[in-house]
Amino acid sequence: MVIDLDRCxxxxxxxxxxxxxxxxxLSTPESAANGRAVHWIRVDRYYEGEFPDVKVKYMPVLxxxxxxxxxxxxxxxxxxxxxxxxxxxxxxxxCVGTRYCGNNCPYxxxxxxxxxxxxxxxxxxxxxxxxxxxxxxxxxxCTFCVQRIKRAKLDGEQNPQPxxxxxxxxxxxxxxxxxxxxxxxARMAESGRATRLLEDLGTKPKVYYLSRAT
Amino acid sequence: VTSGVFEKAREDRxxxxxxxxxxxxxxxxxxxxxxxxxxxxxxxxxxWAYQIRTGIGVAGIQRPVFWAFYIVNxxxxxxxxxxxxxxSAILRLTGxxxxxxxxxxxxxxxVFALMIGxxxxxxxxxxxxxxxxxxxxxxxxxxxxxxxxxxxxxxxAIFTYVSGSVVYLYLxxxxxxxxxxxxxxxxxxxxxxxxxxxxxxxxxxxHALERAMKLMAGVILAVAVxxxxxxxxxxxxxxxxxxxxxxxxxYFVAGAIFSGIAALVLVLGALRRFMRLEAYLRPLHFDQxxxxxxxxxxxxxxxxxxxxxxxxxxxxxxxxxxxxxxxYGRFAPYFWAMxxxxxxxxxxxxxxxxxxxxxxxxxxxxxxxxxxxLERYLIVVNxxxxxxxxxxWGRYAPTWVEISITAGTFAAMALAYLVFVKLFPIxxxxxxxxxxxx
Numbered sequence: 001m002v003i004d005l006d007r008c009x010x011x012x013x014x015x016x017x018x019x020x021x022x023x024x025x026l027s028t029p030e031s032a033a034n035g036r037a038v039h040w041i042r043v044d045r046y047y048e049g050e051f052p053d054v055k056v057k058y059m060p061v062l063x064x065x066x067x068x069x070x071x072x073x074x075x076x077x078x079x080x081x082x083x084x085x086x087x088x089x090x091x092x093x094x095c096v097g098t099r100y101c102g103n104n105c106p107y108x109x110x111x112x113x114x115x116x117x118x119x120x121x122x123x124x125x126x127x128x129x130x131x132x133x134x135x136x137x138x139x140x141x142c143t144f145c146v147q148r149i150k151r152a153k154l155d156g157e158q159n160p161q162p163x164x165x166x167x168x169x170x171x172x173x174x175x176x177x178x179x180x181x182x183x184x185x186a187r188m189a190e191s192g193r194a195t196r197l198l199e200d201l202g203t204k205p206k207v208y209y210l211s212r213a214t
Numbered sequence: 215v216t217s218g219v220f221e222k223a224r225e226d227r228x229x230x231x232x233x234x235x236x237x238x239x240x241x242x243x244x245x246x247x248x249x250x251x252x253x254x255x256x257x258x259x260x261x262w263a264y265q266i267r268t269g270i271g272v273a274g275i276q277r278p279v280f281w282a283f284y285i286v287n288x289x290x291x292x293x294x295x296x297x298x299x300x301x302s303a304i305l306r307l308t309g310x311x312x313x314x315x316x317x318x319x320x321x322x323x324x325v326f327a328l329m330i331g332x333x334x335x336x337x338x339x340x341x342x343x344x345x346x347x348x349x350x351x352x353x354x355x356x357x358x359x360x361x362x363x364x365x366x367x368x369x370x371a372i373f374t375y376v377s378g379s380v381v382y383l384y385l386x387x388x389x390x391x392x393x394x395x396x397x398x399x400x401x402x403x404x405x406x407x408x409x410x411x412x413x414x415x416x417x418x419x420x421h422a423l424e425r426a427m428k429l430m431a432g433v434i435l436a437v438a439v440x441x442x443x444x445x446x447x448x449x450x451x452x453x454x455x456x457x458x459x460x461x462x463x464x465y466f467v468a469g470a471i472f473s474g475i476a477a478l479v480l481v482l483g484a485l486r487r488f489m490r491l492e493a494y495l496r497p498l499h500f501d502q503x504x505x506x507x508x509x510x511x512x513x514x515x516x517x518x519x520x521x522x523x524x525x526x527x528x529x530x531x532x533x534x535x536x537x538x539x540x541x542y543g544r545f546a547p548y549f550w551a552m553x554x555x556x557x558x559x560x561x562x563x564x565x566x567x568x569x570x571x572x573x574x575x576x577x578x579x580x581x582x583x584x585x586x587x588l589e590r591y592l593i594v595v596n597x598x599x600x601x602x603x604x605x606x607w608g609r610y611a612p613t614w615v616e617i618s619i620t621a622g623t624f625a626a627m628a629l630a631y632l633v634f635v636k637l638f639p640i641x642x643x644x645x646x647x648x649x650x651x652x
Contacts, residue, residue, distance in 0.1 A: 035608040035609070035610075036271070044605040061605070070452070074451070075363055076363040077348065077359055078360050095340070096339055096341050098335075098338075098365055099275075099281065099340065102277065103280050103281060103452055103454055104454060107602075108277065108601045108605075108606030113340070114269055114270060114271025115268070115269035136340070137270055138340060138341065
């Protein structure tokens with residue numbers, strides 16, 4: 001995935017789309033205050049300059065699907081592992097909830113189900129049938145919308161798009177196969193503006209950020 | 215004739231010690247203590263049941279502080295467990311004569327502290343009912359647990375340590391179990407007889423026992439050092455700022471011995487007072503243990519200074535965010551309280567010889583126990599509150615469930631000890647039979 005920070009307006013459409021697609025629990029003011037709000041993708045804000053001359057920079061942060069993911073070796077039950085496609089997958093059924101992966105993720109993009117999932121009445125009727133509802137006590141995180149990737153493979157379609165990418169009005173996010181050197185993402189990742197988040201840790205993330213020119 | 219007189223005097227002395235130790239412990243007060251501790255333990259068990267039923271969310275953990283009170287308690291109790299084996303093994307191997315009334319009390323602390331500490335990795339699990347997935351045997355899909363995970367190393371190390379400590383407590387108990395059997399009748403006699411493996415006290419048996427104890431003392435020393443190193447690696451193997459530190463292994467071992475001695479002097483003080491063991495646990499023992507505590511206080515302080523100074527000087531942003539909160543910020547009260555309790559109190563009370571007596575040694579022990587608990591709280595909660603990306607910084611506060619379970623473990627320790635002193639001689643009686651062995 002490539003995210004062009006020059007294009008991101010911080011509108012948070014990606015966050016809303018992700019919630020709808022992936023059966024995320026309702027995030028309320030209380031859950032936010034308790035540090036228990038779940039957003040598989042979030043928009044971090046960085047402020048530059050002194051008031052009133054302030055510039056805000058936005059940066060959508062999701063699971064970076066690292067090649068050398070710090071979350072993977074520490075899990076005692078292989079609940080998180082690297083798939084053959086290079087996704088960092090989370091197997092909810094295997095997870096026993098040591099939460100070690102969450103502590104060892106430098107991007108803080110892993111979330112925990114503190115209770116059994118519950119939605120207010122009628123909202124539970126709009127759950128996405130392609131996405132598992134996670135039981136209480138397990139970790140979860142962005143899957144790059146693995147259900148869409150799987151579906152596209154089965155249907156023989158090209159270019160599956162995760163919900164966040166599909167819903168970005170500024171087209172700041174691009175998704176594709178980095179191994180395919182001809183693909184748009186692979187070419188963009190070669191750009192001189194491409195950087196990766198906390199790259200110096202050696203985690204080899206698969207999300208590239210194109211830095212702001214302005 | 216002379217040797218007969220000495221023999222008689224020795225037997226009288228042993229008889230006296232035996233009766234002192236087998237006397238029902240202080241009647242009504244004893245049962246009141248058992249009832250109070252039992253009630254607190256029961257409350258903690260109910261709190262745990264409530265947590266399992268409702269979800270681990272009833273604890274105060276949140277993102278990013280995914281580990282908190284339970285892991286603090288885990289490290290704390292595993293640290294306390296170093297009281298016994300390590301101290302008693304060192305004293306045994308070096309043949310320190312003053313060890314005699316101290317070793318069994320210390321070894322019992324180890325076993326109970328490990329049993330309590332070993333529960334916390336379970337209590338903290340999101341789905342505790344699946345805990346057996348962590349045990350290394352292949353499941354129905356032939357999938358083993360992940361041996362690359364420090365948590366697996368931890369499980370292996372602690373399991374080894376518990377088994378070793380139980381054996382290490384049991385071996386020197388065998389002759390005393392036989393003595394208890396000799397002094398009792400009926401069913402009780404048969405039970406203690408069986409527990410003593412039909413010990414007769416022959417030379418061959420003594421010889422075998424001594425060899426086994428010496429071997430176990432050596433083995434348990436190595437295991438004890440490695441266990442707390444592995445516990446520290448739960449943290450040090452992670453990328454998390456200030457956890458990823460090479461000093462953590464020895465730092466944790468030093469801290470564990472430090473808190474272990476602190477627990478030991480408190481337990482010995484209580485035993486001396488409530489079991490009237492003034493004749494056996496003499497000021498000398500507290501003086502020696504006080505010096506040991508002072509030594510570990512200096513070692514711990516040295517490690518702490520080395521660890522914090524390098525982070526402070528290096529000022530790497532991610533690590534410094536943690537340190538800044540610890541020294542000047544939100545966690546400063548805990549940090550400076552820890553410094554006062556772990557360095558200030560023992561350094562003054564034990565370092566100045568005029569001030570060193572049974573009371574001040576016990577006060578230092580209590581201070582160090584609180585200080586070392588705070589140290590683990592800082593390592594776990596302070597660090598996790600400040601992950602690398604500032605947007606994820608968070609605050610943690612414990613809930614009544616975590617506090618209840620924590621209180622329950624202290625009560626469980628007291629309860630286990632109360633039961634132990636009633637059933638078994640808390641001082642190794644045979645060690646006072648200084649003829650031929652010991």
